[in-house]
Amino acid sequence: MSSKQNSRHLYLLRHAKSAWPEGIDDHDRPLAERGRKAVPLIAAFMADHKIRPDLALVSTARRTQETWDLLAANLAKAPTKRDAADLYEADASAIATLLRSIDPSVESLLVIGHNPGLQDFALDLVGGGETGARTRMAEKFPTAGLAVIRIGAWQSLSPASGHLEAFVTPRMLG
Secondary structure, three states: OOOHHHOEEEEEEEOOOEOOOOOOOHHHOOEOHHHHHHHHHHHHHHHHOOOOOOEEEEOOOHHHHHHHHHHHHOOOOOOEEEEOHHHOOOOHHHHHHHHHOOOOOOOEEEEEEOOOHHHHHHHHHEEEEOHHHHHHHHHOOOOOOEEEEEEOOHHHOOOOOEEEEEEEOHHHHO
């Protein structure tokens, strides 16, 4: 693990709770009312903890786009957003590959994606951190759950190289 001076921050956010309307393709599922209520709680946590990502990578699925829209509307200054079709149905390896291509000038990155890939990636990446948070994250990475992870350079992401600083869920905040 690099020193704190050279560290980066990665924020992994699972999309908020989605609805399951009949006849709608998975990619096009919208947020449920519960999901719409959860996102402002996460935005408030981010503001309270001075979490200000430089860049947001957002899956192209409707529920992740709607999560982003609500999050951005509730942040004082939203980061630059980049749609990432590769995040939809991505496994842990695909997420790692995508993140290794992030420009080194990006010091903090928000990823809004899906399970099981997001949780699997987080569990692979985290090698240290607060034990209770790691246990909660391993048990369940619920919708609108947010993992705050300190890492080194994007290009050197590898298993157990991250330090979990926090793992929060809407239920914990509301």
